[in-house]
Amino acid sequence: MAKAISQKAHEKYNATHYPGTRQMCVKCDRPTGFCEDDALYTDEGYGPLCKICYDATEEANINNDLYRRGRMQ
Secondary structure (H helix, E strand, O other), X not given: OOOOOOHHHHHHHHHHOOOOOOOEOXXXXXXXXXXXXXXXXXXXXXXXXXXXXXXXXXXXXXXXXXXXXXXXX
């Protein structure tokens, strides 16, 4: 099992290996702000996406509407 590295080691690695451990949005090429475990993908597997690009998908609009109506938890 891989051992987690320290925040300082992450920063050092990211500084010399762009994008490093950062996830980049496949649509706009900005950092997603998420790690692999909580990355945003469409149901079809398109991603990872940043929050802005994910929220612009039709899927996100449908899911948000269902959530507001109490059909998703």
